[in-house]
Amino acid sequence: MDTPDMDTNERFAALRKILAEVGDLGSAAGLLSWDQETYMPKGGLEGRAAVLSTLAGLAHDAFTGDQVGDLLAGLEEASRAGELSDEQIALVGETRRDYDRSVRLPASLVKQLVEARSRALPAWQQARAESDFARFRPHLELLLDLKRQEAQAIGYRQAPFDALLDQYEAGARQSDLEILFRDLQRELQPFVRAILDSGITVDTMPVRQSFDEERQKAFSAEVVRAMGFDFEAGRIDRATHPFCSGIHAGDVRLTWRSQKDDLRPAFFGIVHEAGHGLYEQGLSREWQKTPLGEPASLGVHESQSRLWENLVARGRPFWQYSLPLLKRHFPELQDDIDAERIYRAVNEVRPSLIRVEADELTYNLHIVLRFELECRLFAGELAAADLPEAWNQKMVELLGIRPDSDAGGVLQDIHWSMGAFGYFPTYTLGNLYAAQLFEAAERALGELAPAISRGEFEPLREWLREQVHVHGRRFKPRALIERATGEAPGQAAFMRYVRRKFGEIYEL
């Protein structure tokens, strides 16, 4: 390909052709990974790993070859000459961001990371099973060291940790998050304390009974269909953990798991994943297989899942709509279980050791803990050997409870064994964005409770589609949120939301 002779249209066409090939390889890998978690017989593990590795290598080679660099250089010149549309400028800018990140990582470091992760994962699994942090420690140390090298290779403006944060939440910086999380903690911690001191306890019995698991799924599927999840372009399958995978246009997969004696894991899991799924189904078809057809960030993705899970499905109006559905699927439910009792049952606040089981409020304190420890580990201010004790002390400080084992503490999450440092903050960013978006949607559409109580989700869904989904990565997460809500990401809307909701439940 002789890029110097190309005009701008030809360069875009050539770039999109390469991006489409990379995107198709990613789609194939996406389906193979989904299958690995749902249907693959266990004998296929080794063969599957080889195929995934080959696909990743081909995608990397196609993307980091000279062509993309040359095309980007030519298009950036056209951009400087004022020849590109806003969308084209964003496409070039985001592709440049991905390209630089890819080419800056030395192949030797990528290989070391892949190998370190592949050894760390089973070591973590065993360490957790035996509740023995020492077994995992050397792997954590190696991964930290390699990720520090990665940050240096990629580059950063302020703090090395920014290079890691940026890959999950474009433009996120440690210094900003420290302020944001400090502000959040300052507001949230006393509010949780007040709830615990209120003396009021929520009765969770209405959702903690025996519920046939297939009927849990049928009920949940009916709800997410009403939310607008398109089953002609998606499906739901069982897996050991819930996730959402956008395979390619017209194919978005959710997974679920369930507990026989508790409605919440299946129901809120499916609604949560369907929130992700609506985002994937709402991405631009026109820009598919380019950054403008990809989700803006993990934080923005999480804002969509949390908005539907918490702001909608843990709301009082939602249960006015869905209790009759629930009773149709479970006619054996006692007559005296009404929408108000379910609403309260799904809004219990109770500090607990395990993040993924935490309520809407204390969840964010789990994230504050992880973010602080990650920063200190990464900066070398905290030795891996001292991590379990630091974790336990911080749990006491933030949540007032102390893990009695590493398995129930520092070893509970998979993320660090995958080298995913800087990932955790996106969960809380998602919660904060969700509250801001919901407030902004109500400013635009009027109070949403009446529609939600009738099971009418279209106005909210379409507003999210217009404000968030269709833009893909056209705007950076911070700009996208500002554009949609009129304010920078912060904790104010979230705190307004939880004070109103939990203040009423706990009579504060």
Add this chain to the structure above:
Amino acid sequence: MDTPDMDTNERFAALRKILAEVGDLGSAAGLLSWDQETYMPKGGLEGRAAVLSTLAGLAHDAFTGDQVGDLLAGLEEASRAGELSDEQIALVGETRRDYDRSVRLPASLVKQLVEARSRALPAWQQARAESDFARFRPHLELLLDLKRQEAQAIGYRQAPFDALLDQYEAGARQSDLEILFRDLQRELQPFVRAILDSGITVDTMPVRQSFDEERQKAFSAEVVRAMGFDFEAGRIDRATHPFCSGIHAGDVRLTWRSQKDDLRPAFFGIVHEAGHGLYEQGLSREWQKTPLGEPASLGVHESQSRLWENLVARGRPFWQYSLPLLKRHFPELQDDIDAERIYRAVNEVRPSLIRVEADELTYNLHIVLRFELECRLFAGELAAADLPEAWNQKMVELLGIRPDSDAGGVLQDIHWSMGAFGYFPTYTLGNLYAAQLFEAAERALGELAPAISRGEFEPLREWLREQVHVHGRRFKPRALIERATGEAPGQAAFMRYVRRKFGEIYEL
């Protein structure tokens, strides 16, 4: 890659690396195709086609690049110098065969074929739905023309049609098959005639009752588990048509469909596909992702499915073993249904219009018909416009029945709409090989009936594994069958088998 400086080991390593990449791409495509037939939401069709096209293009580029040609030339020199083992010689020879076939096809012809097929398939579906051959005719003509060009491009020794036959059954030639099929027809047709004239009719009621479909699957799965299909390295899922797909080592997928009022489609479908599946599971791990780790041919593949479906599961000893199982899954079955009645019920001989519903005997006359018409079409001796009438006349001549519509005649099979001329003979070759292999297995192991009647399939399975599965493409199909059975492929063993079995049932 500087192949001239490589030694033989380095060349093999380099070749296997490329073959592994091509194999991994094929595995990914295999899973995507399986998923398309089983779980993919229909909205994913367009996106899926794009991914599959990208994977096929990458595999083609990787395989037909200069490297493989250079490596093969170097290895062939080493072979002439006597430096290679028998297996290495076979590996080089089979890779050469694939390579030449790939590079000889001009990209423009490949593209025309892809496009012609993609238009022919929906045209065939519509033509069949409306029973209107004229709608399909121009597509058939174009495909025939393109396949003639393909044959010229690939090359052949005797007849152009050999170039097409060879891709499904390596080494198969039109002239040999004409003799084989003529001999088969000469023996088979009067035998079928005698059965129909016997005045004896088989009572199919025992297998034509209401059978819960999930229990049909559970029963069938129990049988194929006993056959040795490894569910740790495979699975069974519903699809609109039954097939077997070997994804990669440790992952072999079967599909099934069922009829509520007939046990046969689900049960024999699953056993048939499990026969294919045992072959896939028995391929060499050492040689995976090379021709020596691939099935020898479609005919040999079909011999494995037919052997289990017909020689085993349509045999009397088999039902002595499996009737108690069947009754455990269907306790409501009448007490007077015994193994003998089921055995007879699944061995009804009755000429019918549709190949896939045909019995073990008349099935092969359907193939004789298709092969003869294909040869005449391909040679230009028969015009596409005259095909429906030629089909119908041949049906009368071979089976004594005449289709009353194109849908029930010339339009019934998907194969020609995919340009798969030369594919049909492999079905009957499979039947003939199966009978030869079963005879040879009994010569080696002694009579198999006692073991089968106890549900002991291991001796037979292991014999097939040693004689057929592990060799992959190390031997050409003809040589593989000769090696395993001591005789060239022919109709004698098959006719001995059917005369013995059906001669008894129909008292001839």
